[in-house]
Amino acid sequence: MAHERLLPRQYMILGLVAVCAPLGDTCLSRGMTGMPAISMAHPATLIAAVFTPWIAFGIALLIAFFASYLTALSWADLTYVLPATAFGNVIVALLARFWLQEPISLERWAGIALITVGVGFVAHGPSLTERPEATPTTRPASQVAEEQPQ
């Protein structure tokens, strides 16, 4: 059955995909930049980094992203999920502008507008390609008649 419209729960899963990946990356970046430089001579430091709060939280968010992404792929097309979840890039840019007070160039505002329009385009279409249903084998009328009790 083709899912013409998604359920609110399914939109929530797509929202989780969009939000968890960029937030997870941001947490990893925040955690790694706050650490002293790690050299290849001491790889154990990298393992210790996993247990610092920011990186552990980042990993938890990325696990949540992958679980939501797999769930979304089980009921929607890949060509629907990828553009629809690209809205996460916009969320990160807006957080950077209004939370971190980072300036956003005109070029980036244009990028935000294009992604928003693109997501709107794909989100209004069907989420899953309609496949022909497996039709039950139709037996010839003569065969059916032979099976009738006399």
Add this chain to the structure above:
Amino acid sequence: MTIPSPASPTGLWTAAGMIAAIVLCSTTGEVLTAAAMKSVGDLDAIRAHSGLKGAVRAVLTCPLFFAGVGFLALAFFSLLFALNHLNLSLVAPASASLTLVTNAIAGKFFLKENVDRRRWTAAVLVCIGVYLLAH
């Protein structure tokens, strides 16, 4: 196309090859993972019927899933390798936006998805948008 001051001088073709490797591995990984999840079926329905353990078991017993994850891991290491030679401002937007287009093509030909005009337009708009945003 100019390569913005890489850490070590890298030729145009070498840079293109590194980005192509990321895009190719990423697209293969995404397509295999999507095919795996389609063969598994609706995870929400499986979870409602067999619980979370049943859903996890359904995913982990699908060989296509591991092939997909393997290619996604290759894409990650290709990205790390490329970042060692090229600037993030080139690699991130180029690979992210190109992957959207190659996924649309792969989705149409390998997954037989109905990539209509609406989806092509969305893929191209998002592709340009990601490039502008990350540039």
